[in-house]
Amino acid sequence: MATGDLVLGQEQGQSSAQQRVVNDFSINVATVNGSGSQSANSVLLKSIFGMGVPVSGKNLFPSNIAGLPTWYTIRASKDGYVARKRVSEVLVAMNPETAKSDILALPAGAVAIYDESLNLKQYRDDVVCYPVPFDKITAAVCPEAKLRKLVRNMVYVGVVAQLLSLDLTVIEQSVKKQFAKKQKVFDLNYGAVKAGFDFAQEKLVKQDPYAIEHMNQTAGKIIIDGNAACGMGAVFAGVTVVAWYPITPSTSLIEATSDLLKKFRVTPEGKATFAVIQAEDELAAVGMVLGAGWAGARSMTSTSGPGISLMAEFAGLGYFAEIPGVIFDVQRTGPSTGMPTRTSQADLLSTAFLSHGDTKHIILLPGSVKECFELSHDAFDLAERIQTPIFVLTDLDLGMNNWMSEQFDYPETPLDRGKILTAEDLNKLGSFARYKDVDGDAIGWRTLPGTRHNKAAYFTRGSGHNESAGYTEKPEEYLAVMDRLSRKFENARKLVPAPILERNVGSKVGVIAFGTTDFALKESLDEIKKRYNVDVDYLRIRAYPFAHEIHDFVASHERVYIVEQNRDAQLLSLLKLDLPAEQAVKLRSILHYNGLPIDALSITEEFATREGL
Amino acid sequence: MATSTPAPKVNHIGLPVLEYRGGKSTLCAGCGHNAISERIIDAMYEMGVEPERVMKMSGIGCSSKSPAYFMSRSHSFNSVHGRMPSVSTGAILANHTMTMLGVSGDGDTASIGMGQFVHLLRRNLPMIYIIEDNGVYGLTKGQFSATADIGSKLKTGIVNDLPAIDTCSLAIQLGATFVGRSFSGDKKQLLAMLKAAIAHKGTVMLDVISPCVTFNDHEGSTKSYKFMQEHDEPINELGFVASFEDIHVDYDPGTTYDVEMHDGSSLRLRKLREDYDPTDKIKAVQLLMDSHAKGEVLTGVFYIDTQKSSFTDLLNLVDEPLGQQPESVTRPSKAVLDQLMTSLQ
DSSP states (O other): OHHHHTHHHHHHHHHHHHSOEESEEEEEEEEETTSOHHHHHHHHHHHHHHTTOOEEEEEEOOSSSSSSEEEEEEEEETTOOOSBOSSOSEEEEOOTTTHHHHHHTSOTTOEEEEEGGGOGGGGOSSSEEEEEOHHHHHHHHOOOGGGHHHHHHHHHHHHHHHHTTOOHHHHHHHHHHHTTTOHHHHHHHHHHHHHHHHHHHHHOOOOSOEEOOOOSSOTTOEEEEHHHHHHHHHHHTTOOEEEEOOOTTTHHHHHHHHHHHHHHSBOTTSOBSOEEEEOSSHHHHHHHHHHHHHTTOOEEEEEOHHHHHHTHHHHHHHHHHTOOEEEEEEEBOOSTTOOTTSBOOTTHHHHHTOSSSSOOOEEEOOOSHHHHHHHHHHHHHHHHHHTSEEEEEEEHHHHHSEEEEOOOOOOOSOOOOOSBOOHHHHHHHSOOOTTOOSSSSSOOOBOOTTOOSTTOOOEEESSOBOTTSOBOOOHHHHHHHHHHHHHHHHHHHHHSOOOEEEEOSOOSEEEEEETTHHHHHHHHHHHHHHHHOOOOEEEEEOEESOOHHHHHHHHTOSEEEEEESSSSOHHHHHHHHHSOHHHHTTEEEEEOOSSSOOBHHHHHHHHHHHHTO | OOOSOSOOSSOTTSOOGGGGBOSOOOSOTTOHHHHHHHHHHHHHHHHTOOGGGEEEEEOSSHHHHGGGGBOTTSEEEEOOTTOHHHHHHHHHHHOTTSEEEEEEEHHHHHTTTHHHHHHHHHHTOSEEEEEEEOSEETTTTOEEOTTSOTTOBOTTSOBOOSOOOOHHHHHHHHTOSEEEEEETTOHHHHHHHHHHHHHOOSEEEEEEEOOOTTTSOSTTOTTSHHHHHHHEEESEEEEEEOTTSOOOOOSOGGGEEEEEOTTSOEEEEEESSTTOOTTOHHHHHHHHHHHHHHTOEEEEEEEEOSSSOOHHHHTTBOSSOGGGOOHHHHSOOHHHHHHHHHHTO
16 A cells, blocks of 8 residues: 555655755654654654754644644754744644645645555645554554554654654664653553554655754753753752742743752752742732742742733832842733743733833843753842842743753852841941942842841831831932832843844844744844845844843944844834934834744745845 | 739840830821731730741731831831732741731732632631721722621711621631631730730631721721620630740639640630630631621631641741752752753753
8 A cells, every 4th residue: 555655756756865855854743732742752853863963843732631733843954953944844644633734734845644544645746645554553562552542653753763764773762761761661662663663664665855864963962941941040049939820831830940949959858948839820929929039038930921911010019119039931922811822922011011100120031941041040140139020031932842952051150149138237237228229239238037136127018118118208209219220220231141142244234133033033144144145243132121232233233123023023112212213213123923933934035025135 | 814914014035015116107096907006016025026036917908007007126018909918928938937927908808819818828828817807998988898797888878788708707718727806996805816826826817807987987887896896795705825924723614715826825715605616617607607697796716726737837848947048058069950961961
């Protein structure tokens, strides 16, 4: 049966085989969620990584527990590009529901691996088809019927491995690592891989040009998702109180944090040096964060858009009463519930001014998993140094997908616990005023509850207060506090992570982006240079308020494109508020907001059109 | 039945009562809340609590302003409306060695704050949670709250046609381990209750009826002084014997019930009703419902459980406050990071 289907593919394969495509294509695995394909996809990803080939994986999943379509895309890229590609060249169609549309979406010359019963060949004669009798192969290696649904996934790993010439010994290692020390589970799964591999070897004739070959681009590198990296950053920042409420796509950030705390922060006597509390809602979660921050703990919460909206009132309290705390927002699409399992960068503007009154917040914007680790660590230092809530905005794409990365560096500096007066300090000083700017940096000194000194106490409130923390309705006292807060925010421009000049070629046109847009943008700028011989300066922003380098960058270019993943040009809007009018008019927008991660080609095409290239 | 000897000039940690005072109250003259502040001062003073070891918490409203009017030497956090429970939870997690006393109101607790309130009860968070309950929103000039009794009348003549939420029944059902109701004007009972509350570890929920002299102390109000004086029916007379005080000898053991508190002191309930057992949840709730049906306001300690673990016990925390753990404890070593990096390769 298999050979009959391959006749047409053979002809096509002849020509394309001459131009082999090595380490530069995407594999799209279409399954249903809840079918247990995650392990199989992870093995594929890690095997390509294990062969030294730069790789990235993206899970496109539904907001559902079981039975709805899911796609996992693995991109191998010899050039190290890790952004989403608009099309995939290799399809593994395991979901009958979407199989037809999946194969129709393939470019000409692509590859489709599918269960033979689907007979997908009928839809495309310009695609290389490899029908596989998955049930038959699975049944032969998995006597236990109820496990077959899971094991079936490992069969496609074997088929893909053989067709794309993946190294079987590397796959074996990956399967071993995946199933840790469970020999029986390994035997079953690797047996399935082997069965798929053997089938492909015996029954399928290679008709397509795609192949993975060994490289040495991943030595010493790690694979991790952004949520785990943020959690790790928090743990190495010494977080002690974690309060949260479950929400996609942020839940795994807390799970990662919690796992690390349980592993590394329990005393030999079995006592915890941390508390993780699942709160009743996001209001309570952030309330706990502020209560803990006020009483001296390094505290954090993690949420996504709907949770951020609920935290608005407390965010204002944190800002006005000057209480440290770290709030992660793994952004998903809005408005409202939006598409909970799709990505976006659309919380930037609302977070910057979260809460009523004149409130503004410091936001950190990691652009890689390494920066997830570093900036989430820095967030705790900044929160206590500046005495304010710090927001760390990532997104679903960064947070929930696997990314290749350089190893994380151990923090070089000791924890910065900020300005805290002890009882001994108070003995020397005699007294203190909580909100007095004694150092000229607009940051007051605070005391912690429990400080054994009769002048240590002060009254924390979200109502109008003077520099001694006393209640006030006096205009001049209110103004003094508000103006100092404004100076404090202004000073923060120098304290937050500086922007990175990613590309400095002295062009007239510049681009600015933040977060995950970076992956696609870097690829796009290479593409623009290759296609149009146009080289472009690129500045990547890592925090709000904006550092002065950002002003300088805009000032030194004629036009600046702001590339971001939201509808309303939120970063551009924030920049406009910040820049002088004659600079603000230079800003242009390139936007992407369909819920899928931005891809290079979309940026390239838009840029070329706008620039008349 | 007073058990304390006349107040000495200093308490057993050597502080005069003056050191427990706060700022001048800005509440209305005669407000029940002021009387409660006075009792808190007396209780903390008589119990010899070090003011610096107390965190005063509150939400928003007249009641929530009151922490400014007692114990200026204690750190205080006047948070946002209805959210005292979460802020308190965070604060006690950061430093579980502190005594925490929160003052909320009926609106702050039973309306806007109901969500957080019930979860605080459920967690048995170690704190004293006082509701200064007047059945009315004072700061916004007198709207009904959710604890206003059905049929009670506002000054404007509006009659409440919705049932009241009984915070005591709720607290008993949901897991608070010390639940009582008192009246701001009942010095003796409230003081004894507060002193026992200080000795308790777990959630102490005290609903203190505190008439609003401006908006809810008139004919038709069921939370007025007059109404309370006519309908207040104590279920038990309280005596509290702190562990450092001379143990009072009671001559009539058949009519008392002693509860041993966490610090070894004891709370003595003098039963006015036959067979009242403050450790029986179901009876306590039934009693509250019965008296409500009869139009009586029962006061006293309805329920005590000194055995149940508090929230911080359940978390199995180290003895030192989490907020004061040194870097050597909170930041894992470089070897740990190296190990993690290796496992991710």
